[in-house]
Every structure is written in C-alpha cells, then in structure tokens.
Amino acid sequence: MKLLVLGGTGFVGPAIVDEARTRGYAVTVLNRGHQPSPPGTTVLTGDRHSPDGLTALTGGTWDLVVDTWSGRPSAVRDAARALDGHAGHYTYLSSRSVHADTDTAARTEDDPVVDADPDSDDDTDYSAAKRGAELAAEQNFTGPVLHARAGLILGPRENIGRLPWWLNRLARGGPTLAPGPHDRKLQYIDARDLATWMLDAAEQGATGPYNVVSPPGHTTMGELLETANEVTGNRAELRWAGPEAIVAAGIEPWMDLPIWLTGHDHDFMHGADVTKAQRLGLKIRPVGETIADTWTWLQAIGGTAPQRPDRTPVGLDPAREAAFLAAMHQG
Incomplete structure (x- = not known):
C-alpha cells in the first residue's frame, strides 16, 4: 500500500506515518522541510503557500492520501486537483468546527455546517477554512473522499500545549486550581487512535464526514x-x-484552563455522536494511557512541548492562579 501524507512533521502527521509503517506501507511525505521528516519515509519538499509548491508530486501515484492541512481552502483544492487520477482515496483531516453555531450543539455529521468557499485564500476563520477545504477536496478529486472531523486531539507530540500545560502545572505542585464540576464529561481523541481509524477507514474506501x-x-x-x-x-x-466563580474572575475557559469549557461551548466540544465512526471500527485507548505516554514524551524532550506558530500559547498565569486561590480560601 502506497500512502502520501501531506504534512507529516507536526502532531497528527507523525502518528499517521508511525501507524502506516507498522502496516508495512510505503510512505511518502510532502512538506516544507522546516522540521525533520519521519524516518523510513520518502521525503518530497514543497511549500503549499507557493504557486509551484506541489511540483514534487508530479509523476507519483499513491493508493491513499491523507491531508492534514489546516489553512486556506485553496491549498486543498490545488492538492486535490494535482492528485486527481494519481491516487485512489483522499482523506482530509477536518474538524467538528465546520458546524454552524446554532442554539443546539451539533451532535451528528448531518447537523448544519458553516457557509464556505472552496477557492478561498483566507484562513482567518478556522471553521470556514476547514469547511471550505472539505468542499475543495470533494469538488476537485473525483475518487472517494473522506472527512475525518476530529475534535480535541491529545497525545504525545501535541504542539498546541493543552495536555502538556496541565502536566507541567501539576508536576510543579502546590495548590492548583481545578476547574469543575469534578464529573464534567470530556470527549477527545488520542492522535494515535485518530491515525489508526483514518487508515482503517481509507482502506475500506469510506467516504463523507465522520465525527x-x-x-x-x-x-x-x-x-x-x-x-x-x-x-x-x-x-x-x-x-x-465551580465555573461561575472562575469565569467571574476573568479566567478564560479553553485558553487559560486548557481542555475545560463551560455552557454551550462545552456541549459542542464534548457532546458529539460518534456512532457512525464506531460502526467503522473506532477504538479509543484509556485516558490513563494517553496521559502517561504524553508525560513520558514530554520528559524525554526536556519538558517543553513544541508550539505551533499559528496558535496562541495556552495556560493560566501563576500569579493570577495564586490570587484566585487566595480569594477562594478567604471566601
């Protein structure tokens, strides 16, 4: 099986490459070459921001393509056109953020999505960019197209900093703000489980959107x-x-306290129906395994997780946390 990964050096990309190599795939990666490419792969260099950024794909053929792009939809359009007739199946790593912000949190793949332009060069609206990229793949690749709509992604190599921030904060010790309720339900995907499912689904020729x-x-x-x-x-x-006290103090869910959300935002992020993906074999490892493996990786690289340049660093300032805890104690 010949696999092309568009990306492959960030967070989910290496997990896909690792899983593919365990299956004996011949793996090719296309990226800008700014970071070391995964070992055991054929490396093609190309910048999808440039007009000739896909030249390295010329003459190649692949059974499966996984596209991890998260920028302007036109880059996915160009890749889908370049690979049309040269690949058997196209998987786009999308997001549940493609759903429209309605009064009722989106649950299934059939709920309303945002309006988007598949030819857009704009990536400032994340939801529109992801939805536009879905449309770009569908409209420009005549073979089967799969949209893997992930939510919160955790695990080793995380370059957003959410779980790494919590691990480092807890390791520092002392009184630590824990945002409740204690039993607030969470929903996420380990990058390795996401990679496994995407390759399984692609092998089966699955099409359309999946949570x-x-x-x-x-x-x-x-x-x-x-x-x-x-x-x-x-x-x-x-x-x-409790959430009321935290929010009243000006502490922001998600950014100051990663992973944690309140109200409608929580219901959206942590309430998706995944029946469709489960029918196609989705399996999730225990949360303890994700946490332990992420901590082992974080320690191995010196404790500081890589940070995506297009994302704002997360985490609560220690002084603000201490002030909140002091006020809570006095209250």
Whole structure:
C-alpha cells in the first residue's frame, strides 16, 4: 500500500506515518522541510503557500492520501486537483468546527455546517477554512473522499500545549486550581487512535464526514486531572472550583484552563455522536494511557512541548492562579 501524507512533521502527521509503517506501507511525505521528516519515509519538499509548491508530486501515484492541512481552502483544492487520477482515496483531516453555531450543539455529521468557499485564500476563520477545504477536496478529486472531523486531539507530540500545560502545572505542585464540576464529561481523541481509524477507514474506501472523537463521557475533568497528578508524582493539591466563580474572575475557559469549557461551548466540544465512526471500527485507548505516554514524551524532550506558530500559547498565569486561590480560601 502506497500512502502520501501531506504534512507529516507536526502532531497528527507523525502518528499517521508511525501507524502506516507498522502496516508495512510505503510512505511518502510532502512538506516544507522546516522540521525533520519521519524516518523510513520518502521525503518530497514543497511549500503549499507557493504557486509551484506541489511540483514534487508530479509523476507519483499513491493508493491513499491523507491531508492534514489546516489553512486556506485553496491549498486543498490545488492538492486535490494535482492528485486527481494519481491516487485512489483522499482523506482530509477536518474538524467538528465546520458546524454552524446554532442554539443546539451539533451532535451528528448531518447537523448544519458553516457557509464556505472552496477557492478561498483566507484562513482567518478556522471553521470556514476547514469547511471550505472539505468542499475543495470533494469538488476537485473525483475518487472517494473522506472527512475525518476530529475534535480535541491529545497525545504525545501535541504542539498546541493543552495536555502538556496541565502536566507541567501539576508536576510543579502546590495548590492548583481545578476547574469543575469534578464529573464534567470530556470527549477527545488520542492522535494515535485518530491515525489508526483514518487508515482503517481509507482502506475500506469510506467516504463523507465522520465525527472522530471518543464517545461522550469517555473521561471526566476529575479523572483527567487526578490521573495526570498521579502520573506526574502527586505533587499538586487540587482545589476544585465551580465555573461561575472562575469565569467571574476573568479566567478564560479553553485558553487559560486548557481542555475545560463551560455552557454551550462545552456541549459542542464534548457532546458529539460518534456512532457512525464506531460502526467503522473506532477504538479509543484509556485516558490513563494517553496521559502517561504524553508525560513520558514530554520528559524525554526536556519538558517543553513544541508550539505551533499559528496558535496562541495556552495556560493560566501563576500569579493570577495564586490570587484566585487566595480569594477562594478567604471566601
């Protein structure tokens, strides 16, 4: 099986390459060459921001393509056109963010999506860019096209910093703000489980959109933080606080306290129906395995996770956390 990964050096890309190599695939990666490419791959260099950025694909043929692009839709359009007739199946790593912001949180793949332009060169609106890229793949690749709509992605090599921030914060120890409720349900996908499912689905010729995350309530905020605290040495004293008090203090869900959300945002991010993906074999490893493996990786690279340049670093300032905990104690 010949696989082309458009990307392959960030977070999900290497997980796809690792899984493909365990299956004996011949793997080719196309990227800008700014980071080391995964070992055991054929490396093609190309910048999808440039007019001739796909020249290296000329003359190649592949059974499967996985596109991890998260920028302007026109780049996916150009890749789909270049690979049309030269690849058997196209998988686009999309996002559940393609769904429209309605009063009811999107649950299934059939819920309304945002308006988007598949020829757009704009990537400032993440939801529109992802949806536009889905349309670009569908309209410009005449073979089967699969959209893997992931939600929150965690695991080793995470370059957004959400789970790594929590692991480092808990390892630092001391009184630690734990955003509640303790039993707040969480839904995410380990990058390795995402990679496994995408390749399984591509091999089966699956098409259309799929929500690819764990079942709702796969874990809870309590289990996540308590397990992470245990893995990092039980140094932290978790001080649970309710969402009303946290938000009232100006502490932002998701950005200041990664993974954690409130209200409609929580219902959207952590409430997707994954029945369709489960029917196609989606399997999710225990949260403890994701946490332990991420901590092992983080320690191996010196404790500082790589940071995607197009994403704002996450995490609560220690002084603000201390002030909130002090006020909570006095109250």
